[in-house]
Amino acid sequence: MACFDRYSLPLSTPSEYAANRYRTGVDLLLSLWPGAADALDEAIAADPEFALAQAARARLHAIRAEIGDARAMITNAVALVGRNGTPRERSHVEVLSLAIHGQAAKALAAALEHVDRWPRDVVVLSLPLGAFGLFAFSGMADHDQARVALCERHARHFEDDDWWFLTYRGWAHGENGDVRLGRTLTQRALELRRHNVNAAHAVAHVLYEAGANDEADAMIAGWLPEYDRSGILHGHIAWHAALIALERGDTKRALAIYDANVAPAASLGVPINVVSDTASFLWRMQAYGHAVPAGKWDDAARYASDYFRQAGFPFADVHMALIAAATGATAALDERASALDALVEAGTLRAGAVVPAICRAARAFAEEKYAKCAAILEPVAHEVVRIGGSGAQREIVQDTLLVAWMRSGEAGKARALLDQRLHRRPSPRDMRWLNQLVTA
Structure with missing residues (x-):
């Protein structure tokens, strides 16, 4: 009996049970709901030769930042699919292999080619999409x-x-x-x-x-x-609630949400989310004029010190720079910025010169050199999109520029940006800032 996935694409497994567990596992993977690992492991146990089940399990390992396991599993899937896979399955596994082995540009090109032939192969179609997808981290300004x-x-x-x-x-x-x-x-x-x-x-x-x-x-x-709190995005979705409280000026509630769900001691998320969510929340809080309680920046720095030590992942570089700037780790920040300069010079940092610029602007802001911060950020502000992530995550850079303008006497520029933002969406924080500028 032939087996198929949820989108009616054939699966090279003789086991309907394995196919059923694969379909369930892929749905849980694509919805990021707990249980995907168990379902895919059951599919693999039912048919150890089922390459796509191993490829999906590798993808889940990669999402969870378990890179060694991901690469071992996808290597096995490549071997299996070469023996018994269809052309679609071989291409599917190859795209995932490129992505898992860090060959992002090749993976993006291969994924786009693949979905032109098999558009309903959603595991592959998912790769370019999302805030942390291949498009977002491509360095493209129009991703x-x-x-x-x-x-x-x-x-x-x-x-x-x-x-x-x-x-x-x-x-x-x-x-x-x-x-x-x-x-x-x-x-x-x-x-x-x-x-x-x-x-x-x-x-x-x-x-x-x-x-x-x-x-x-x-x-x-x-x-x-x-x-479940063990879910990959549990802390990040709570981060959104903390930002809402912060925008309203309710720092007590914002900190309560942060402490319970987002802080390194509370979150069970993957490192990129924990580092970016802690850094961006605390930086916003400080930039908005609120005191960050003692120890919170140090906790964030202690957690971050185990990750993203090597420059070259722009989204992480920016958030590592915020932590370094806030904690006075200027030597580490300068070293990262210089390493990023070298990558820009070599033509290997696809996001370009905006990345080291943000790092240096963060240092200037932390040192209360607001005119310098604004002078660094203003020429590259339109390029911030190239670091990836979401608009909400990248807005921290614009907030930094805005506050730097306000604190360096550039009220006209600040008012113009606030007016532009308020025409896009209502914001109690932006309205408070605009009123302060108007009455100053």
């Missing part, structure tokens, strides 16, 4: 539009009630500026599959971009308790 284009090119291949495609199509549009469409699609995706972490995350982002703080707060409060 938000590239995600929209990819989704729209293949939309005809998916039903209107496909929860996975709705999630990422909505995410793509929301991040690219069509917040209304993004909200419609992501909220529908969450309705269709409530235990879909990526949809809950996407809804949090589109509500943030819409300035719908009350709705975002209510959604997170109602949904997060259903998601």
Whole structure:
């Protein structure tokens, strides 16, 4: 009996049980819901020759930053698929292998070629999408539009009630500026599959971009308790709630959420999320004029010291620089910035010179050299998108520039930016700042 995945693509396994556990495991993988590892392990146990099950398990290892396990598993999948896989399966495994082995540019090109032939192969289609996908970390200045284009090119291949495609199509549009469409699609995706972490995350982002703080707060409060604390994005979704409280000026609640869910001692997330969420929350709090309680920056620095030591991963570089600047680790910050300069000079840092510029601006800001910070950031502000991540995550750089302008006497520039932001979405924090500038 022939076996198929949820999208009617043939699977090279004679075991319907293995295929069933694979379908379940892939759905859990694509929704980031706990249980994917068990389901995929059961598929592999039922058919140890089932290459795609091993490839999906490798992908899950990679998402969880278990790189050694991911590479061992994908290497085994490559060997298996070479013996008994179809052309689609061999290409599928090869794309995942490129991504897992850190060959991001080749993986992106191969993924795009693959989905042109097999657009419903959603494990591969998922790779370029999302805040941490191959497009986001490509260094492209137009990666938000590239995600929209990819989704729209293949939309005809998916039903209107496909929860996975709705999630990422909505995410793509929301991040690219069509917040209304993004909200419609992501909220529908969450309705269709409530235990879909990526949809809950996407809804949090589109509500943030819409300035719908009350709705975002209510959604997170109602949904997060259903998601186990061990889930990869548990701390990050709580981070969104902490930012809402911070935007309202409720530092007591913001810190309570941070301490309970986001801080290194509380979060069970992967290093990139823990480092970026702790650094960006504490930096925002400090930049907005609130005192960061003693020890919190040191805790963040202690956790971060085990990760991202080598420069060259722009999104991590920026957040490591924030931590170094805030804790006075200027030698480490300068060393990172110089290493990034060398990569820019060699042409191997795809995000370009904006990355070391942000690092140096962070140092200037921490040292209260606000005019210098603004002078560094202003010429590269339009390039910040190239570091990847989401608009909400990257906004920390714009906030830094804005506060630097306000504190260095550039009230006109600050007012113009605040006016632009407030025309895009309501913000109680931005309105407070604008009122301060108007009455100063």
